[in-house]
Amino acid sequence: MNINDVVSELKQKIGERYVSDDPEIQFLYHYDFITTEPEGKCDIAIMPDTAEQVQEIVKIANKYKIPVIPWVSGINFGSIATPRKGGIVVDLRRLNRVLEVNEDDMYAVVEGGITWADLKGYLDRNHPDLKAGITWSPPGTGVIPSCLCYGMYDLGMLGGTGAEFINGLEVVLGSGELIRVGSCSLSNYWYGRQPLPDLAGLFIGWEGTTGIVTKAAIKLWPKLPYRADFLPIAPRIDDGIPMILKLSKAGLGIIDLCALNIGWCQALMGLDEEHVAKDPLEFGLPDFFGLISTQAYTEKQHEAQCEGIMNICKEYDMDPLPIKEQLESFPENLQGIMGHLTPSTGGQTPVQFWGCWNFTRGGGGQWIGTYCSTRDIIKFYNISREICLKYDKPPQFYSRIMMGGHYCVARTNIGFNKNDPEDIKKTRILLKEIHKAVQKLDGVVMYKPPLWAVQYYKDKTLPATTKLIEKIRKILDPNKIMNPGQGI
Ligand SMILES: Cc1cc2nc3c(=O)[nH]c(=O)nc-3n(C[C@H](O)[C@H](O)[C@H](O)COP(=O)(O)OP(=O)(O)OC[C@H]3O[C@@H](n4cnc5c(N)ncnc54)[C@H](O)[C@@H]3O)c2cc1C
Numbered sequence: 116m117n118i119n120d121v122v123s124e125l126k127q128k129i130g131e132r133y134v135s136d137d138p139e140i141q142f143l144y145h146y147d148f149i150t151t152e153p154e155g156k157c158d159i160a161i162m163p164d165t166a167e168q169v170q171e172i173v174k175i176a177n178k179y180k181i182p183v184i185p186w187v188s189g190i191n192f193g194s195i196a197t198p199r200k201g202g203i204v205v206d207l208r209r210l211n212r213v214l215e216v217n218e219d220d221m222y223a224v225v226e227g228g229i230t231w232a233d234l235k236g237y238l239d240r241n242h243p244d245l246k247a248g249i250t251w252s253p254p255g256t257g258v259i260p261s262c263l264c265y266g267m268y269d270l271g272m273l274g275g276t277g278a279e280f281i282n283g284l285e286v287v288l289g290s291g292e293l294i295r296v297g298s299c300s301l302s303n304y305w306y307g308r309q310p311l312p313d314l315a316g317l318f319i320g321w322e323g324t325t326g327i328v329t330k331a332a333i334k335l336w337p338k339l340p341y342r343a344d345f346l347p348i349a350p351r352i353d354d355g356i357p358m359i360l361k362l363s364k365a366g367l368g369i370i371d372l373c374a375l376n377i378g379w380c381q382a383l384m385g386l387d388e389e390h391v392a393k394d395p396l397e398f399g400l401p402d403f404f405g406l407i408s409t410q411a412y413t414e415k416q417h418e419a420q421c422e423g424i425m426n427i428c429k430e431y432d433m434d435p436l437p438i439k440e441q442l443e444s445f446p447e448n449l450q451g452i453m454g455h456l457t458p459s460t461g462g463q464t465p466v467q468f469w470g471c472w473n474f475t476r477g478g479g480g481q482w483i484g485t486y487c488s489t490r491d492i493i494k495f496y497n498i499s500r501e502i503c504l505k506y507d508k509p510p511q512f513y514s515r516i517m518m519g520g521h522y523c524v525a526r527t528n529i530g531f532n533k534n535d536p537e538d539i540k541k542t543r544i545l546l547k548e549i550h551k552a553v554q555k556l557d558g559v560v561m562y563k564p565p566l567w568a569v570q571y572y573k574d575k576t577l578p579a580t581t582k583l584i585e586k587i588r589k590i591l592d593p594n595k596i597m598n599p600g601q602g603i
Contacts (some may be wrong), residue, residue, distance in 0.1 A: 134160075262277035271371055327587060393509045
């Protein structure tokens, strides 16, 4: 295959301006700029504007048997959009339109490359009573990849993961065919995946190895007038988690429920890791910070919810001050960027805010991010904390309780200096050590797993399950061009 032939054929179909094999453009897509994962190679970058153009790209890629990598911002934390075997990186960010908002069934039909900033801006302007959830990822990251990769938002207690927010999909398969799944396959409504065979699962959790989603409907939720965010603090994670778990099952209208350790809070506050206590417990600093968000339709209903929250916190000797008040009780130099929260945000963090968080000088960060049983949160934290401290790194831990307490996310992030090869090496070893150690807790499974973790899961799954996955991939992507080298 001559790459120049591919470039000129792509230029004919998509337009000169949106296809490039210039080295400075290739560089932008060759790795994720955040993690310790190895770099890849982008041969051609392309920006289609329609589903038909995506089909054209995939057909050309099939003709030349060249890899195709769907991409929105490429900073998913697992390096799963890094082109492992070269090929065409399909930057989907021109496909960023909101096509419809159905206020009755509360969903938005969007294109496959829409970013969180695009969506939130559109909803705030046109449908201020509805929300899509807020991620802690930077505003320029993708909504659809987040949903497809089991990402999560500040509505996790209501709706579970982003995958559960998907009502329907339009997808260009690896073969180049266009399909639709969900109610949109039979009608103009995109209200859900029920009651047909649930084919959305062929694209969720596959890291772009089965097709490119060109349209999707995602659930929206009502923004109710009464809401509050509380930040209870306790000496240790072990003290706070039982309280969080009790709250999760108390039916108190909680929409988001998280537990953060001090390391994660310091990262969110934009504090430099060089200047923070590695082991806060040594200095008598608190290590548990809860994040409880509520909303209600009437004042009375909200008062009752808040009273219920207060009572449960008090049972565990905690005072759930509202987030702003709690932050004001910190010394000013410890408020960091969180000190910029103002009443004008309505107690809700603006989407840009979370994207500001800083890992360390040198800007590297990578986590062991997992789904697991709520039984194992404390054990997960203590195992990973011990390993981080052994390597002289502050553990940054976060757990989010999902879907009314049915399961949870537990993850430990490591900040590192991308300019320091020794630090990168140490972080790689440390991440693998945490991953191996938390596997002792049955049921800890990484989402957006980097390559080395994928292999671990492949070896562990029943052989017939692995074979079935391979067979499905072959049907959807007969020439194995879709994001090769990634996915389970
Ligand atoms: C600081 C920080 C905080 C974060 N916090 C959160 C968080 O709170 N919640 C959360 O969910 N995530 C979080 N993330 C992870 C991630 O950035 C988001 O999930 C994001 O929305 C994914 O978009 P992306 O643009 O990074 O995806 P990409 O890296 O571009 O893509 C991710 C995967 O999806 C595939 N893909 C992309 N688009 C398509 C498509 N249209 N069809 C099929 N496959 C596709 C890619 O090939 C790749 O395998 C965070 C990341 C950072 C850096």
